[in-house]
Amino acid sequence: MTVTTLLAAGCSSDTTTSSTSARPTATASALTGVSVPDSFSPVVVTPVSNSTFPWLGTDQKYHVSYDLQLTNASRLPASITKVEVVDAKHPNSVITSLSGRQLVDPKCAYGECNLLRMLPSTNTTDTVIPPGQSRALLIDLAFGTLKQAPAAVSHRLSLTGQANPPAAKPTPISYLAAPFDISAGKPxxxxxxxxxxxxxxxxxxxxxxxxxxxxxxxxxxxxxxxxxxxxxxxxxxxxxxxxxxxxxxxxxxxxxxxxxxxxxxxxxxxxxxxxxxxxxxxxxxxxxxxxxxxxxxxxxxxxxxxxxxxxxxxxxxxxxxxxxxxxxxxxxxxxxxxxxxxxxxxxxxxxxxxxxxxxxxxxxxxxxxxxxxxxxxxxxxxxxxxxxxxxxxxxxxxxxxxxxxxxxxxxxxxxxxxxxxxxx
The missing domain is CATH 2.70.70.10 (Glucose Permease (Domain IIA))
Structure with missing residues (x-):
């Protein structure tokens, strides 16, 4: 069913409080001390969303939703294997891991699938990003309590692509990218x-x-x-x-x-x-x-x-x-x-x-x-x-x-x- 479509298209409590200024505002403290290790990164990760914050859904969980743009700025194709969303200050703490049907599944019509998007936003058939092309990635996190949500997240990409500037063929690589503030306000x-x-x-x-x-x-x-x-x-x-x-x-x-x-x-x-x-x-x-x-x-x-x-x-x-x-x-x-x-x-x-x-x-x-x-x-x-x-x-x-x-x-x-x- 299609009702409408487009043209051409950490907090300290578990209570949801109103705010007179709910526009997300990046907070310096959320990213203080956050860094990513130096690496050659063939796929550049850029948040499409502004900084955001958790909200309580009718499933009684706290949700955080935002979008990323993935751009292959290298000479070789990049095949995305997995994207992990991690606590930005504790990158070994994985919040969610996206792979397989979550990224691409032509048979899935609804739910947590096909989160890797062609631009403009349509389903893609595979996880390959050719040189000079971009994809979007939809991120939806859910936490049982508000305290479980970190102040900021980072993203660990696992892919087969150009591991270094002289590389002549794609090889498996992994790196952290795009620290992102998810504690920038209240709904x-x-x-x-x-x-x-x-x-x-x-x-x-x-x-x-x-x-x-x-x-x-x-x-x-x-x-x-x-x-x-x-x-x-x-x-x-x-x-x-x-x-x-x-x-x-x-x-x-x-x-x-x-x-x-x-x-x-x-x-x-x-x-x-x-x-x-x-x-x-x-x-x-x-x-x-x-x-x-x-x-x-x-x-x-x-x-x-x-x-x-x-x-x-x-x-x-x-x-x-x-x-x-x-x-x-x-x-x-x-x-x-x-x-x-x-x-x-x-x-x-x-x-x-x-x-x-x-x-x-x-x-x-x-x-x-x-x-x-x-x-x-x-x-x-x-x-x-x-x-x-x-x-x-x-x-x-x-x-x-x-x-x-x-x-x-x-x-x-x-x-x-x-x-x-x-x-x-």
């Missing part, structure tokens, strides 16, 4: 953007097989991923279906026209309110007539970008034309209705796309993790059922719903979570 706690029952966190973090996590793009002269933590919110009926009646009409979908609310106090930075509704089941990017009409301005349909302060912006996208109740410069309050959920832009079904980012421009922004202050966790949609659904989201999806919901706070729903958002 901002925001209010739900919607209200009611049976909301689905589609295309959420983490793993591949969905639209947002691997959505690296080249904008404004750099590689960016502003949608790393974005969620497409869809609503199920009381019988566990996304629509009832004519599946080709937006009005048949349970979430169409639902009120959208500001997730925090802030100021509206920009809006778009002129894009006509799309047709369910049809993704414009894959249509020969509609595809060429998509631009970087209208790909997200009608939308609102809100400045939350502290270097954080919220984006609400795919809204109904004419439903926006705010304009640039308006001050809004948390919980204030700002628009209605629609199906505009590069979207194949009604939904609300929500993300937090560190820039008012989607094209320049890096994605920022966040948590919701309150919701009720109701279970999970099966990835197999989701992947098997058609372009209209046909099917019944309550198989993984819990007998009784669980109140949650300070968490970010993981991909395909079922949640209820209570009224204030």
């Amino acid at each position: 901002l706690s925001i209010a739900p953007p919607l209200r009611g029952t049976n909301w689905i966190a589609a295309n959420g973090c983490c793993g591949t097989g969905e639209a947002h996590r691997p959505s690296l793009n080249t904008f404004n002269g750099k590689l960016t991923n502003s949608q790393r933590f974005a969620i497409d919110w869809l609503k199920l009926t009381d019988t566990g279906q996304f629509y009832s009646g004519d599946k080709t009409k937006n009005e048949s979908y349970a979430d169409y026209g639902q009120s959208v609310y500001a997730v925090a106090d802030g100021t509206v930075s920009s809006t778009l309110n002129t894009v006509d509704a799309g047709t369910p089941g049809l993704l414009p990017a894959k249509d020969p007539v509609l595809g060429p009409k998509l631009t970087i301005e209208n790909v997200d349909g009608n939308h609102i970008i809100e400045n939350l302060g502290g270097g954080v912006w919220a984006m609400y996208a795919h809204l109904i034309k004419g439903s926006l109740l705010v304009k640039p410069g308006d001050k809004v309050k948390k919980g204030q209705k700002i628009a209605e959920l629609g199906n505009t832009g590069n979207s194949s079904a009604p939904h609300l796309h929500l993300q937090l980012m560190d820039n008012a421009s989607l094209l320049q922004a890096d994605s920022i993790p966040y948590v919701f202050d309150h919701f009720t966790y109701e279970g999970q949609i099966s990835p197999a059922a989701w992947q098997a659904s058609d372009a209209y989201e046909s099917g019944t999806f309550f198989q993984g719903k819990l007998p009784q919901g669980q109140p949650r706070s300070g968490q970010l729903p993981l991909d395909l979570s079922i949640v209820d958002f209570p009224s204030p």
Whole structure:
């Protein structure tokens, strides 16, 4: 199922606290004393993400997600065998090791697989990086407690490649690279953007097989991923279906026209309110007539970008034309209705796309993790059922719903979570 896609595309406690400035800021202490041994490194490792921090998911684990660019700057092909993420100050302490199907698996459609990406971000067929070419690597870490997360990580590459400048053929080598700060802030706690029952966190973090996590793009002269933590919110009926009646009409979908609310106090930075509704089941990017009409301005349909302060912006996208109740410069309050959920832009079904980012421009922004202050966790949609659904989201999806919901706070729903958002 594809709801939406892209254009051309250490802490001291186990509590998650809100911050008025959740924009990641690299801290000198995290990398103090961190170094990597001298080595000839044919594959150059560069973080795509800004410094980041852990956040608590609905699996009760603390997650850290970021992206790396791997560039083969040597004369010989480089075949990646394994990438280990290690504690930067204790490099013999391995946090996770990525190899085999985690890097490349053409048969895997969903989960912790195909983390090594072609650029622009698509699955690759092998782990070879030819001379002068680059790949991206998606990193997703999970910790049982916040104390288990180090202040910074480094990356040990094992590969077959050019071991030294005169080398004439590839040989096995291994080296450390790219120390990276993962303790650069705390997640901002925001209010739900919607209200009611049976909301689905589609295309959420983490793993591949969905639209947002691997959505690296080249904008404004750099590689960016502003949608790393974005969620497409869809609503199920009381019988566990996304629509009832004519599946080709937006009005048949349970979430169409639902009120959208500001997730925090802030100021509206920009809006778009002129894009006509799309047709369910049809993704414009894959249509020969509609595809060429998509631009970087209208790909997200009608939308609102809100400045939350502290270097954080919220984006609400795919809204109904004419439903926006705010304009640039308006001050809004948390919980204030700002628009209605629609199906505009590069979207194949009604939904609300929500993300937090560190820039008012989607094209320049890096994605920022966040948590919701309150919701009720109701279970999970099966990835197999989701992947098997058609372009209209046909099917019944309550198989993984819990007998009784669980109140949650300070968490970010993981991909395909079922949640209820209570009224204030």
